[in-house]
Amino acid sequence: MxxxxxxxxxxxxxxxxxxxxxxxxxxxxxxxxxxxxxxxxxxxxxxxxxxxxxxxxxxxxxxxxxxxxxxxxxxxxxxxxxxxxxxxxxxxxxxxxxxxxxxxxxxxxxxxxxxxLPVAGVAALRSLRAAGLGPGKRVLVTGASGGVGRFAVQLAARAGAHVIASVGSAARGEGLAEAGADEVLIGLAGLRRPVDVVIDSVGGPQLAAVWSLLAPGGSVQSVGWTSGEPAVFPPYATVGPAKSLTSFVIEGDVGTDLALLTELAAKGFLTxxxxxxxxxxxxxxxxxxxxxxxxxxxxxxxxxxxxxxxxxxxxxxxx
Incomplete structure (x- = not known):
């Protein structure tokens, strides 16, 4: 057969x-x-x-x-x-x-x-959890118009964070404010204040740029690399107050997280x-x-x- x-x-x-x-x-x-x-x-x-x-x-x-x-x-x-x-x-x-x-x-x-929901939803949920998401945190989501990004925006907003969505064009940002983003930016233009959490799916030069915007004690979760470009950090960029850049991969059983995500989606809390x-x-x-x-x-x-x-x-x- x-x-x-x-x-x-x-x-x-x-x-x-x-x-x-x-x-x-x-x-x-x-x-x-x-x-x-x-x-x-x-x-x-x-x-x-x-x-x-x-x-x-x-x-x-x-x-x-x-x-x-x-x-x-x-x-x-x-x-x-x-x-x-x-x-x-x-x-x-x-x-x-x-x-x-x-x-x-x-x-x-x-x-x-x-x-x-499986790959994108679980990646968004677990990376936010690993980064220490909480009420009042400033959360930057790059590639926010994609699968992981849209779920991350919604889940972070639901947790009470201030959510900044970064996209490649104005058209790509449509619907993100309604999804919970407090700010929608083209690239990183206009972002001046430090952020506590970054969920990054773009990689490349933008990864190096968001590192410089990370507050002491903050966390960058690298969940993807859609740019396909190398990230080059300037000298001494990694010397200073403690903060972290963490590689991310989905490991272990996901049934419990999938059950949570499907329940949120069924109830209309996750679009x-x-x-x-x-x-x-x-x-x-x-x-x-x-x-x-x-x-x-x-x-x-x-x-x-x-x-x-x-x-x-x-x-x-x-x-």
Whole structure:
């Protein structure tokens, strides 16, 4: 048996193509999920070209769909449960996912919006938490029009921070004030007072610039590097009152954080903006739009099947 998936292929225009791959075989603590939606992250595009994901391997991290087979060890959601997950190889019709890597999607939240939450939402939530977010803190979010940025703006505002959103153009800043930004800046123009927290997804020269704006005791969380440019710090820039630049990566189980994010989204406390949506057959188009920074918020792929999928029998003891 096989399923269709988006796999890494350096010869393809976006280094990704649709292909047939073996049906996944779940471990005892994994569920099988029939995927209906996937979310494309900037990191996925880098993974396809950098060699981090081997040629022929399935790409992706964000998936949402319905549980087709419950976990053999009795943990996790039952068959038929709508779930969202952060899992390696997410861009496939059917994926085996650790029960700690997913959360049930609440009623009232569509899967197309839920699937935008795993990488971007968890990165925003955990980086703010690691930086010491609190009421009254001055929080700068760079690349604020992107997936991580928009979630970070909303979560920081909800925590009572003074939020400064940095974007590349006036058009990219649309909707950020409504999302909770107290200030919306083009680049760093007009930013004079020090900030306590920086959530940076741009990197390059802007990373060096925000370091100089960081207050003593402050924290820069480096969650991305969309500029693709080096960051050059002037001499003695790192000599002075203590402050930190911290690399960031999502590690460990994310189920609890995903449950929180989906609950906030279902209740309307966290807005999910989808700037591009279409069939995964149009992956090249989505990738080009994301690389060209023409997507505000998230790019969502609809996983389309060529035919009915084979029903999965429940493991022994699961009914």
């Amino acid at each position: 096989s399923v269709r998936a988006l796999v890494v292929d350096p010869s393809a225009s976006a280094a990704v193509r649709l292909a047939e791959v073996p049906d996944p075989v779940p471990g005892p603590g994994q569920v099988l999920v029939d995927v209906s939606h996937a979310s494309l992250n900037y990191g996925d595009l880098n993974d396809a070209r950098s060699g981090r994901i081997p040629v022929g391997a399935v790409l992706g991290s964000d998936a949402a769909g319905v549980v087709a087979r419950a976990a053999a060890d009795g943990t996790g959601p039952a068959v038929g449960t709508r779930v969202v997950a952060l899992a390696a190889g997410a861009f496939a019709e059917r994926v085996a996912i650790d029960v700690g890597a997913l959360a049930e999607v609440p009623k009232g939240l569509g899967l197309a919006r839920a699937v935008a 999910v903006e989808i700037g591009w949506q279409g069939s995964w057959d149009r992956f090249d188009e989505a990738a080009e739009a994301l690389r060209g920074r023409r997507v505000s918020g998230k790019a969502v792929l609809t996983v389309t099947s060529e035919g009915p999928r084979t029903p999965m029998p429940s493991p022994q003891g699961q009914g």
